[in-house]
Amino acid sequence: MIIERFWRTLKYENVYLLNYSTISKAREKIAEYIYFYNYKRPHASLNYKTPISVYMAGLEGVA
Incomplete structure (x- = not known):
């Protein structure tokens, strides 16, 4: 359940807001x-x- 929330947050706070010009730029960001x-x-x-x-x-x- 936790990881699904992370992916949603990643998409809505980053992926959907940015227009990546290349795959390498997407990986970097x-x-x-x-x-x-x-x-x-x-x-x-x-x-x-x-x-x-x-x-x-x-x-x-x-420790």
Whole structure:
């Protein structure tokens, strides 16, 4: 269920808004968006934290 939500978000916040001129440009811009999604974009379901911050917090004390 989570991954389906990600694909919807990717399409509506990136793919449908941009007109990629080449496949390589599409790959580049989608990779940039995935970085943004995981490292910069706050998520309501994570109490407005980023996925990476939640992931890293989960690793504390594991090592």
